[in-house]
Amino acid sequence: MKISLTFLLILFCMTSGFAKDEIIDANIMVQEMLTEITEVQKTFYLKKNAVLNQITTINQQLKIEENLNKKVSLLIQKDALNDNLKKLELENASDISKIRYIKGLQIIKILYEKVLGLDHHFASVRTFSEISKMANPNQYPEFEKIKELVKAKREKKQGVDLTSVLGTNTLVSVINTFSNMMVSGLSKEEKEAELAKIECILDFTLRMQTDLNTIYFETAYLQASNNAIKTDIETLFKDYTKSINYLVSLSECRNNDDWDKVSSQLNTYLTAMDKAEGAQKNKMLINLEFPIDRLIQFITQYNNFINEGEKFYQKFSIILNSYENEKQCESKLPMEYKKLKSDINIAIDKFNVAYRPVEINGTKMREILYGINEFQ
Incomplete structure (x- = not known):
């Protein structure tokens, strides 16, 4: 059975309105995408095999049929079945594109919240306001x-x-x-x-000054890198929604909670695509497909940054725990030093949990990029 456009849009609306403190993990969205694609492919191959079996039966009949009128009738049936096969393939590609586009949009929203969370983290991290005092x-x-x-x-x-x-x-x-x-x-x-x-x-101060300054400047580097990623995902959203004629920026969409408008524009586009035929339908499909490649590129960039950030913070933890007279001078050390150590450990946990990379390697990458799975 053909996937329901209404169902997809309801699903998008349900997940686009979740609270900012209950952000669904992007990996869950990826897995949901793959599961839905698999279900569509199962249905498609059942229908396709049924048609192919009918064509095989007709081919066998054509070999033994001698009556000209019956042969013509069989050939007409075969042509109709081949047309039906092409229609099924186009509908399957359309259904997969809808799933990938909608889930991709949800992933963009989730990752934007994570990037903003990192931006807030780097802006408030104690190194910027207090490390110079400690050193x-x-x-x-x-x-x-x-x-x-x-x-x-x-x-x-x-x-x-x-x-x-x-x-x-x-x-x-x-x-x-x-x-x-x-x-x-x-x-x-x-x-x-x-x-x-x-x-x-x-x-x-004399032993740790260089190390503390290293943390300061490398945290500044991470913040600058995160700002670049924030700009990139905002550009991605602009390119991603341009095809459905939604021209509002990602930050404005988020601030105004305008996701219902995105859903409405998407609904209009998908409805028009379902009614389109031939070259026009293919063009509309391509418009949905192209942004997925950009999304995959961004996810790779995001993953690299998260992995890099975690390594930086593990390095910071080693640095802060390297002060050899910590036990002897514990009562004299600044509270900012102890708080910074705690903040770094919390940040490492966040990189592993709240900001963790999106798992899209190997088979998952192939399925997301091309909608190809074990049924093909």
């Missing part, structure tokens, strides 16, 4: 107090005041503070006591 001893009140103490106790002729630029440089500031301490009026015991207050801060 710079000048941002710690304890170190500032010692700088002020040393400044007040130093020998005026021997001490050195840093410029506003050099004063923010971590290494120069630390060296300057130690130099001024050496020529200050503090006793040996006082110097040792003051140093004990900041030894963990200095050890942590």
Whole structure:
């Protein structure tokens, strides 16, 4: 039985209105697509084999039939069956195209939510606002107090005041503070006591500064890459819906919850395609088919980014766990450091679950691209 256009559109409407915190996984959509294509193919091959069996029977009759009128009648029946076969094949291609297009549209929506989720994640990740503080001893009140103490106790002729630029440089500031301490009026015991207050801060910032900056810049790189992917999926949606004459941007469609309008435009297009014949029908089919290739290309790009992002965050986790004096200085380490470690671990879990790649390799790739399965 031919797949119901109404059923496909109802299915699209049901899944296009799900809440943003209940986003269906794209892999589920891929599997649903393959299942529906398989069911269509089963029905098609049952019908096709029935017609082929009739043609085989007629061919056998033609070999033994001597009556001219009966032969003509059989040939007419055979031509009608061949026409029916072509019609079945065109209907099958049309049904598969509808499934692939509608499911592809749903996958775009799901992946856009994931990309926006990543965009929010990178924008709010604590590295951007706090990593410079963690890596710079000048941002710690304890170190500032010692700088002020040393400044007040130093020998005026021997001490050195840093410029506003050099004063923010971590290494120069630390060296300057130690130099001024050496020529200050503090006793040996006082110097040792003051140093004990900041030894963990200095050890942590000087050992981890390069590593923390690495996390900062590589996270910035990931955010820039995600912005590029966001632009690409918005362009994909524009190209994808152009054929059904829906000309609103993806972001505007999402913000205005305009998916019913997309469904309406798609309904109009599919209805017109079902009524079309010949070259016009083939052209309309091609318009549905072409965007699928673009979608597959985007999914590959998205998968590569997710895999890359997970590796980056695993690297960040190793970096943050590499501080060798963490146990000894635990009480002195900034809360931002502990929170960052937690954020990184959560992000790794999200890359594995919430943002995980779409599984479209091998057989699945072939079925999605060409609608070919084990029945062919």
